[in-house]
Structure formats: structure tokens, C-alpha cells
Amino acid sequence: MDYQAIIDKYYPADDELRRVLLKHSRQVADRCLAIARKHKELPVDIQFLEEAAMLHDIGIYQCNAPSIHCHGSEPYIKHGTIGADILRKEGFPRHARVAERHTGTGLTRQQIERQQLPLPHEDFVPETLEEEIVCYADKYYSKSSPDRVRTVLETAQSLEKFGQEGVKKFLSWAERFE
Numbered sequence: 053m054d055y056q057a058i059i060d061k062y063y064p065a066d067d068e069l070r071r072v073l074l075k076h077s078r079q080v081a082d083r084c085l086a087i088a089r090k091h092k093e094l095p096v097d098i099q100f101l102e103e104a105a106m107l108h109d110i111g112i113y114q115c116n117a118p119s120i121h122c123h124g125s126e127p128y129i130k131h132g133t134i135g136a137d138i139l140r141k142e143g144f145p146r147h148a149r150v151a152e153r154h155t156g157t158g159l160t161r162q163q164i165e166r167q168q169l170p171l172p173h174e175d176f177v178p179e180t181l182e183e184e185i186v187c188y189a190d191k192y193y194s195k196s197s198p199d200r201v202r203t204v205l206e207t208a209q210s211l212e213k214f215g216q217e218g219v220k221k222f223l224s225w226a227e228r229f230e
Contacts, residue, residue, distance in 0.1 A: 053103050053144065053147075055102075055103045055106045055107050056106075058107060058110065058138075058139075058142055058144075059073070059074070059077075059106070059107070059110070062110055062113060062138065063113065067121070068121040069112075069113060069120070069121040069122060072120050072121055072195050072198065073109060073110075073112060073113075073195075075198050076109065076193055076195045076198060077105060077106045077107070077108065077109060078106070079192075079193045079198075079201075080105045080106075080108065080186065080189045080190050080192075080193060081101075081102050081105035081106050081189075083189035083192060083193075084101050084102065084105045084185050084186055084189045085098065085101065085102060087185055087188075087189065087229045088101060088185070090229075091229065094181060095181065096181055096182060096185065097182060100146065100147075100182055101182050101185060101186070103147060104146075104147050104150040104151075104182055104183075104186050105150075105186050105189065105190075107135070107139060107144075107147050107150075107151065108132075108135065108150050108151050108154050108186050108190065109131060109135060109151075109195075110135040110138050110139065110151060111130070111131045111132065111133070111134030111135030111136070111137070111138055111151065112128075112131045112135075112195075114126050114130075114131070114134050115127065115128045115130065115131045115134070116128065119196050120195040120196050127170055129155065129169055129170065129171065130170060130171065131155075132151050132152045132153070132154055132155045132176065133151075133152050133171055133172065133176070135148070135151035135152070136148035136149070136151045136152035138151075139151055149179075149180070149183060150182065150183050150186050150187075152176050153176050153177060153178045153179070153183050153187060154178070154183075154186055154187045154190050155176065156211065156214050156218050157178075157187060157188075157191075157211065157217075157218040157221040157222050157225075158175075158176060158177035158178050158187060158218075158221070159171065159175070159176045159177065160175050160176075160177060161173050161174050161175050163215075164176075184225060185229065187225075188222065188225040188226075188229055191207045191210070191211070191222060192207055204223075204226045204230070207222065208222055208223055208226075
């Protein structure tokens with residue numbers, strides 16, 4: 053798969069949004085690859101891991117997040133499911149699962165319903181090792197502060213507002229992947 057061709061198709065202009073997407077996606081991909089190199093005992097599909105990391109945020113352009121140069125009409129919480137729709141349409145259902153499952157530490161149907169999020173009422177929780185690694189790596193980088201890398205503690209604290217369940221999951225990933 054040529055992930056660059058998909059990025060080029062949906063982000064054809066050499067503009068700030070494309071630069072934000074590419075920088076963030078490369079940061080996430082590099083962290084994913086470092087985890088895979090460090091933990092050779094993990095049965096990870098390295099090529100897929102890099103592709104999925106580079107494409108996990110492909111749907112952001114349709115969202116309204118002006119601070120990161122996104123001027124679409126959809127709420128930002130939908131960027132994962134939008135990206136999943138794009139990737140399924142392009143014929144990459146496995147990559148689509150990563151895109152739709154990387155928000156927070158994953159979203160359960162109960163969380164979506166309780167918080168009345170504008171998402172389908174189903175589970176979007178990482179299940180495969182690659183889904184977990186991309187979700188985990190993504191938490192260290194903010195598209196709005198692209199030159200900053202959060203520490204484990206800072207990342208855990210940033211997740212507290214979403215509940216202790218996500219913090220616990222993140223910290224268990226940190227023990228496993230660091």
C-alpha cells in the first residue's frame with residue numbers, strides 16, 4: 053500500500069493542514085516503529101503499523117478545528133470514524149479500524165451514549181496489537197503543539213478528564229510498550 057498516495061489524494065495542497073497532518077502522523081509512526089523495534093517479542097506487522105500510523109488521522113480535514121487548520125463542518129470527535137469511512141472506501145478495512153479506534157484510549161458504546169457523542173452507538177476500542185500501539189503512540193503528540201512531546205505522566209494527566217478507565221489503560225500500555 054502506498055499511504056503517501058492516499059494522503060496526496062485527500063491533502064493535495066501544500067498547505068499548513070497537510071504539514072500538520074504529516075508531522076503528527078510521522079511522529080506517531082516513528083514512535084510506533086520504535087516500540088516494535090524495542091519489543092521484538094511482540095508479533096507486530098511492522099509495515100502495516102507504519103501505514104496505519106501515517107493514516108490514522110486522514111479524516112481531520114472534514115472537521116471543524118481551526119486551531120490546527122481544519123475548516124470542515126464536522127465535530128472533531130468524528131475524525132476517526134470519518135477517516136475509517138475514507139479508508140474503507142479506498143479498500144483498506146484493516147487501516148480503517150485503526151483510524152476509528154484511536155480516539156482517547158478507545159471509546160465504548162456506553163461512553164458514546166452517556167456523553168451523547170455524535171458517533172455511532174458501537175464500540176471503538178483498540179483490539180489488535182497494532183491498534184493499541186497506534187492509539188498509545190498518538191497520545192504523546194498534539195497537532196496544536198507539534199514540537200512538544202508529552203511524558204507518560206503528562207499524557208496520563210491529559211486523559212484524566214475522560215475518566216480513570218482510560219488513564220489505567222494508557223498506563224498499562226506504557227508498562228507494556230516502554
